[in-house]
Amino acid sequence: MTAFDTIVRGGRVATAADVVTCDIGIKDGRVAALAERLEDAGRIIDAAGKTVTPGGVDGHCHLDQPSTDGTVAADDFLTGTRSAAAGGTTTVIPFALQMRGHSLHEAIEDYHGRAQGKALVDYAFHLIVTDPTPQVTGQELPALIQDGYSSFKIYMTYDDLMLNDGQILDVLAVARRHQGIVMIHAENSDCIGWLTERLEEAGKTEPRYHATSRPRPVEREATHRAITLAELLDVPILIVHVSAREAVREIQRAQARGLKIFGETCPQYLFLTEDDLAAPGFEGAKCICSPPPRDKENQQVIWDGLSNGTFQVFSSDHAPTRYDDPKGKMIRGTKASFRWIPNGIPGIETRLPLLYSEGVGKGRIDLSTFVALTATNAAKIYGLYPRKGTIAVGSDADIVIWDDERELTLTNDMLHHNVDYTPYEGTCLKGWPATVLCRGQVVFEDGEVKGQPGHGEFLPCAQPEKAVPVGRPVTDFQPA
Numbered sequence: 001m002t003a004f005d006t007i008v009r010g011g012r013v014a015t016a017a018d019v020v021t022c023d024i025g026i027k028d029g030r031v032a033a034l035a036e037r038l039e040d041a042g043r044i045i046d047a048a049g050k051t052v053t054p055g056g057v058d059g060h061c062h063l064d065q066p067s068t069d070g071t072v073a074a075d076d077f078l079t080g081t082r083s084a085a086a087g088g089t090t091t092v093i094p095f096a097l098q099m100r101g102h103s104l105h106e107a108i109e110d111y112h113g114r115a116q117g118k119a120l121v122d123y124a125f126h127l128i129v130t131d132p133t134p135q136v137t138g139q140e141l142p143a144l145i146q147d148g149y150s151s152f153k154i155y156m157t158y159d160d161l162m163l164n165d166g167q168i169l170d171v172l173a174v175a176r177r178h179q180g181i182v183m184i185h186a187e188n189s190d191c192i193g194w195l196t197e198r199l200e201e202a203g204k205t206e207p208r209y210h211a212t213s214r215p216r217p218v219e220r221e222a223t224h225r226a227i228t229l230a231e232l233l234d235v236p237i238l239i240v241h242v243s244a245r246e247a248v249r250e251i252q253r254a255q256a257r258g259l260k261i262f263g264e265t266c267p268q269y270l271f272l273t274e275d276d277l278a279a280p281g282f283e284g285a286k287c288i289c290s291p292p293p294r295d296k297e298n299q300q301v302i303w304d305g306l307s308n309g310t311f312q313v314f315s316s317d318h319a320p321t322r323y324d325d326p327k328g329k330m331i332r333g334t335k336a337s338f339r340w341i342p343n344g345i346p347g348i349e350t351r352l353p354l355l356y357s358e359g360v361g362k363g364r365i366d367l368s369t370f371v372a373l374t375a376t377n378a379a380k381i382y383g384l385y386p387r388k389g390t391i392a393v394g395s396d397a398d399i400v401i402w403d404d405e406r407e408l409t410l411t412n413d414m415l416h417h418n419v420d421y422t423p424y425e426g427t428c429l430k431g432w433p434a435t436v437l438c439r440g441q442v443v444f445e446d447g448e449v450k451g452q453p454g455h456g457e458f459l460p461c462a463q464p465e466k467a468v469p470v471g472r473p474v475t476d477f478q479p480a
Helices: 077-086 104-115 134-146 165-178 189-201 209-213 216-233 245-256 274-278 283-287 296-308 351-360 367-381
Strands: 004-014 019-027 030-035 041-046 051-054 056-058 089-092 095-097 126-128 151-155 181-185 237-239 261-265 399-409 428-438 441-445
Touching: 004 030, 004 367, 004 399, 051 367, 056 351, 056 367, 077 089, 077 428, 077 441, 089 428, 095 104, 104 126, 104 134, 134 165, 151 165, 165 181, 165 216, 189 209, 189 216, 209 274, 216 237, 216 245, 245 261, 245 296, 261 296, 274 283, 296 367, 351 367, 351 428
Parallel strands: 004 041, 004 051, 056 089, 095 126, 126 151, 151 181, 181 237, 237 261
Antiparallel strands: 004 019, 019 030, 051 399, 399 428, 428 441
16 A cells, blocks of 8 residues: 555645645645655656645635526536636635525525535535524524534625615624624615616616726725724624725725724736726626726736735636626627626636736735635635645645646636636736646646546535634623
8 A cells, every 4th residue: 555645746835824845745635744755656746846836715706606687607516616626726615695585594405406416626605695584693694604604795785685784783793693704795785776877867878887887986985884884893804806996995994903804806806997898899798797897007906905915815706607698698688788787707717827827927926925815815714724725734635736837828718617708818827727636636637627526525614713803702792
């Protein structure tokens, strides 16, 4: 019997803490040894001269998520995790959506059914809370946190999803009492609605006006309000998909005051601008997401936030709807107002390569920061660390070996999702995953997906690691 199932030999191994050249010994799906030289393995993968990082943890993606408007997600757990594996992501955390009038348990049961036997890589679930009834906040949500569903998203916009401030406080109180983590989509719904009506009255309905209806102050106000509500209850929150410099400054001010505010951003805010929504004809619909991309100057603010610690998490917000599809972006035709165009863009496969090439490769961030943003921090915040998000003895052998010298031009044809476009078409990159392992099994190698449906396992999430402060028990709270 060999000492190891696999040895990854001689790579430059990066974690969020350091970078060393060493061998990685893998046994039974876990990292069993790290040493200058290891011998005796069933397979040796030569990583000499290459960079080795932990498998990515995509803490914000949407797979096979039901909708209320008839839109059909292009990627299910098979195609979505296939695409994730090809891009170096070995753990995904999509959302189990509670429909209003239904229970959270129904959403969880439905989502397990959608995932069963399909995933190529490991997965956990966030919850989306849309109907925080006393039954939900008093019984269901506390029980689900204990059962491994310790993170939940709430919306401050979208009529079918949004909560009012009182409901947000109810959910935050549950998170504080039971040590969950709340993710908040921060945009002011009333402002968006008012602006949308004025634009439509003026006949300004093309895709470009999606950005006009959601200007930066709309995101700033909601970010400030979300932080205020979290401060009131002394509970940590994560503001998701932050796009605007004004929202960045709100987060920075809160962090400087010692508040437990985490920030997440996404590739679209580094590589797209509002001008992309003004592409000829209906093409701008391909880049519609919320919040929308901003201007070129704003991109630098987001880069700065990644390098200076404002953002802890870099996620894809993969929201796969096909462009040329009556159940996708075309659900109401090419003449429909921007308000009816399904939000979201694909990005689960391109998340890591984009940041690796343009962040690490261009010297905007260092390698350990890359690892922290794409794997380690999400694993910590969502209760999967140290099983996920690092390369350490005892951790799952989720490993990406990078071909640092590979130069390519992104095209949709080279990607493995089930979406008929990528908003990053034509982007020139240097560096791409050459080999990807999930729990010691090769799931992607030399441009070919090797993983098998059903290899991916469901991961219950612990309450956020103890290093993440969670505040005093809510029963101690007294208004000032």
